[in-house]
Amino acid sequence: MTEKTDNKKPVQGHVKWFDPAKGFGFIISDDGGPDILLHANVLRNFGQSSVADRARIEVHVQQTERGMQATEVLKIEPPADDELAQEGGDFVIPGVEVDMSAPLEPARVKWFDKAKGFGFANVFGRPEDVFLHIKVLRRSGLADLQPGEAVGLRSVQVERGRMACYVAAWDAAIEEKKEN
Numbered sequence: 001m002t003e004k005t006d007n008k009k010p011v012q013g014h015v016k017w018f019d020p021a022k023g024f025g026f027i028i029s030d031d032g033g034p035d036i037l038l039h040a041n042v043l044r045n046f047g048q049s050s051v052a053d054r055a056r057i058e059v060h061v062q063q064t065e066r067g068m069q070a071t072e073v074l075k076i077e078p079p080a081d082d083e084l085a086q087e088g089g090d091f092v093i094p095g096v097e098v099d100m101s102a103p104l105e106p107a108r109v110k111w112f113d114k115a116k117g118f119g120f121a122n123v124f125g126r127p128e129d130v131f132l133h134i135k136v137l138r139r140s141g142l143a144d145l146q147p148g149e150a151v152g153l154r155s156v157q158v159e160r161g162r163m164a165c166y167v168a169a170w171d172a173a174i175e176e177k178k179e180n
Contacts, residue, residue, distance in 0.1 A: 010074055011036065012058045018043070020050045020144050027057055027070060036061055037069040046073035047171025050144040052137070054079040078141035104152030104168055112145040119145060121153065121164065130155045130162040140167045 011029050015038070018025025023040040036059070043051060051057065056077040059070040105123045107130065112119025117134035130153065137143065145151065150170035155162045 008060060010058050011061050011070075012056070014079075015051050015053055015055045015057055017053050018051050018143060020146075025051070027059065034068055037067065038073075039069065042070050042073060046076070046169075048073075048076070048142065048169040049146050049149055050142050051076055052079055052141050052143045055141045056080075076141050078139055100154065100166065102154050104154060104166075106170075107151050107153050109145045109147055109149045109151060111147050114144045121145075121151065123153070123155070123162075126162075128162055130164050131160075132164045132167065136164050137167055142167060142169070 011027075011031070013027045013029040013031075013036070016026040016028045016035060018038060020040065025038045026035040027038050028035060038051075038057075038059070040049070042059075043049070056075075056079075057073065058075040060072040060074065061068050062071045105126075107121040107123045109132070110120040110122055110129060112132060114134065119132045120129040121132055123130055132145065132153075137145065145167075152168045152170060153164045154166040155164050157163075
């Protein structure tokens with residue numbers, strides 16, 4: 001048995017890195033100490049398949065023989081704007097006003113290529129695809145998307161079609177709808 005203790009007090013920190021292909025990543029606690037393992041299954045239980053590097057995160061942790069591990073994700077917030085700007089993440093659509101109070105639309109990821117930095121989603125009830133850019137994902141706290149993954153998004157009409165300006169994991173979209 002690898003379980004030693006459960007810590008029910010939430011731990012806050014930021015994502016050091018997360019690789020969906022490997023199925024894990026690490027969190028750095030605000031209180032210091034060893035890195036905390038974040039397994040893909042724990043992230044999926046929160047309703048996300050990925051998380052952006054430097055995203056703020058709140059988790060429950062467990063001490064095991066192999067070190068600290070996240071057992072439950074409680075909250076994820078996108079990286080701070082200044083951190084995104086440092087990596088060239090300031091993504092502005094010239095001449096387009098974005099209404100962040102608009103409701104999230106239900107969509108499914110058609111495909112997304114992290115290496116290319118873009119992909120497309122289908123919004124329920126709309127015939128056209130919505131363009132997804134990697135910088136919009138990072139600004140939304142995500143790092144990657146899988147084909148068929150359910151998301152909520154806000155999109156705007158640009159010269160070449162619809163473009164996502166905000167993307168949320170489906171579970172987060174449902175929670176936002178309940179709050180409004």
